[in-house]
Amino acid sequence: MIVTIDGPAGAGKSSISRRLAEELGFEFLDTGAMYRAIALLGLRAEIDWADGDRLVEFAKSASIDLSGRAVILDGEDVSHEIRSQQVTQATRYAAGNVGVREELVRLQREFAEGKDIVTEGRDQGTLVFPHAECKVFLTASPEERARRRVRDLASRGETVALEDILQQQTKRDEEDSQREVGPLLKAEDAVEVMTDGMTEAEVLLKLVGIVQRYQHA
Numbered sequence: 001m002i003v004t005i006d007g008p009a010g011a012g013k014s015s016i017s018r019r020l021a022e023e024l025g026f027e028f029l030d031t032g033a034m035y036r037a038i039a040l041l042g043l044r045a046e047i048d049w050a051d052g053d054r055l056v057e058f059a060k061s062a063s064i065d066l067s068g069r070a071v072i073l074d075g076e077d078v079s080h081e082i083r084s085q086q087v088t089q090a091t092r093y094a095a096g097n098v099g100v101r102e103e104l105v106r107l108q109r110e111f112a113e114g115k116d117i118v119t120e121g122r123d124q125g126t127l128v129f130p131h132a133e134c135k136v137f138l139t140a141s142p143e144e145r146a147r148r149r150v151r152d153l154a155s156r157g158e159t160v161a162l163e164d165i166l167q168q169q170t171k172r173d174e175e176d177s178q179r180e181v182g183p184l185l186k187a188e189d190a191v192e193v194m195t196d197g198m199t200e201a202e203v204l205l206k207l208v209g210i211v212q213r214y215q216h217a
């Protein structure tokens, strides 16, 4: 069974989706981590971002292992580094690149082959797995999402102003939804869950209930 969780940045998708997968005994695929990993390779190689072909080469040659809790890029644990502000901002170059998307979508489908998975991103229910059995669109208001992101970065030792995060987030929301390839879209058959004012435990409980409805359908 494939469960897709799409939604905007900061809706709490990553940690909730991982916990949902654990709860269900499914594998978990964090597709944002893949785009982040490619951006990290670009940053490290100090590429000219206008040179999209370099990024496509990275996407084709990189080994990204998402099978455990850590994100392993070419044998190195980059779980922490790919969440930095610098990588977050550079990721749009990877996400907006048609060739990179083609390659990563191929890897995502390959990863899901024959498995029960929870997969999380922007285009999972629309483009990557249009026939997924259960689709969720997880969202929250912009202010709530920005507050969560500030808390998240603080727990990683990065101090940032809420205003700055809100501004970057608005820009990312626009880029995410206006992207020509793999834009953020709610699939017609997705169940929308608005998480404002809900604790993580409450959201998790709700999602387990939604998946069970589809499992028994």
Ligand code: DC
Pocket (backbone or CB within 6 Å): 009, 010, 031, 032, 033, 035, 036, 091, 092, 095, 120, 121, 122, 123, 124, 172, 176, 182
């Ligand atoms: O979910 P996240 O913040 O880790 O995603 C990082 C970036 O990657 C974000 O700018 C959107 C992009 N992304 C994407 O374009 N397609 C996906 N399936 C997942 C993430």
